[in-house]
Amino acid sequence: MTPEPQSSVPAGAPAPSPARPGRERHPRRGRYGARRGRHGTRRGQYGVHLFLAAVSLVFAAPLLLAVHASLRPYEETARHGYLSWPKKLSFAYYHEAYTSSGMGRHFLNTLVIAVPAVVVTLFLAAFVAFAVARLRLRGGLALLMFFTAGNLLPPQVLVTPLYVLFLRIDLPWWMSDSMSLYDSYWAVVVVNIGFQLGFCVFVLAQFMRTLPQDILEAAVVDGAGVWTRFWRITLPLCRPALAALATLEFTWIYNDFLWALVFLSDPDKLPVTSALNNLRGQFFTDHNLLAAGSILVALPTILVFLLLQRHFVAGLTLGAGKG
Template identity: 55%
Template sequence: MKPLRWPRVVLHVFLTVMAVGWLVPLLWGLFNSLRDYDYTGTHGYFSFGGFTFHNYVDAWQRAEFGEKFLNSVYITVPAVILTLFLASCAAFVLARFSFRLNLTLLGVFVAANLLPPQALLIPVYRAFRAVQVPTWINDNGTLLDSYLGLVLINTAFQLGFCTLVLSNYMKTIPHELYESAEVDGAGVSRQFFTLTLPLVRPALAALTTLQVTWIYNEFFWATVLLSDGDKFPITSSLNNLRGEFFTDYNLLSAGSIIVALPTLLVFFVLQRQFVSGLTLGSTKG
């Protein structure tokens, strides 16, 4: 038998404790979302009983999740697609070609992530109010109160991180593949679409999972750039479940579970690519 290694035992114990610490609040919220408020009000939250699915039906109706979910789709899907496409283009240039400002350009992309959104609140608001767009995009003729404005601002803030991960991943592709493609007559665009993109699918899948989660849950820019409540994303719906004088936390837990389901679905669908792609993209370079 192999000798017992105490550092490994301590590591496993620590990881187990941390995992339980993360899971207990989530499982507790799920448990209380299936319980009646009157029952918990009488017997306490540490009791067992009063189970019902009415909280989910009531939360869906009161929070208007159907309409708000479509708003989140209109914002999240275009923003994720645009971010990954632009990041792939920039990362391909940084990884494929060597030029004097290569590292500087990558630093510019990464530096954008160091700026807190609050520091850019007023400049972004004024810029979006000054930009003129066709009325078929937005009735008021500006980027304020429009889905396009939220798509652009989310793309801008997520572009740097995606470019960093994809460029590091693309650097792991053997240079001999590009030389063989050039011998066969493949141009730069063909090398990008037919050679590079298929090889970086694990990284794209990992970034898709992260970007869907971050953009879907983002609410700061929605409160700044939107004044029309009909266009608010689904994260705003949870406020509709808070009462003026008291809050039914069982109902709020049910609403939180509903809001989290789409991101969990995306993670489980792309789980295998997420682990492999994120690991390779963050350790190579």
């Protein structure tokens, strides 16, 4: 009799599963036999990085050209062109732009307008978004559509009605020198809040819908009221979204020039974007000086983005992989 072959599997161990018929997995091939080459993957990554670098350079070219022009004398660029190699670099234009245009006063005016507008807009938008997204509110979807539709109306259409309305709204002397809403910071703040509120409500409502409902249900079981659920639970979880919106809103309100030009008649109350107009001469404009002023005006928004960059990126990416 022929002896039976002894199994190498120890006693008590599960028997190995039989080999399934099909294609064998090659160590350098994928699931269906497609060859996975390291060189091909690296070439694809290099191509993507090269494309992104080229696009970034195209978008950054105007800023780099403005910085290059602001450091050179106008006579040199007029003789050799803006794309020529510089022979002399200095920060003289930055000092001249800051002092000759009264930029310090206009910077303060911009902060007086932008900071309250951003804070009040986010505060009111968080209230509405919480009611729409986290509470069982009747007509919540219609309310969200109403706030979103407010951004679809062109602001130029409302310039004349708002101008007439603000002239007829009286304010006490301690709130406005003109004794009306017109020619006061309140007019620019209010109109910015009205136009930015709809966008913030839409973004915060969509972000709050991604938060787990179990947290609020547990808070309700513990006896938490609506204010506690909003202020102590929901609002801290929305910190990335609030930081991202704060960065965008500050940039938009900071760069706005239309509303201040329409509702402010006193030149001393105009924001910093109007200070660039003071650098333009009647018969001659030094474009290098104007470029230096533009760089100075852009610095606060760049600083805000750098300070809130981590929260800004987290607010844009958080929830991207959820249902």
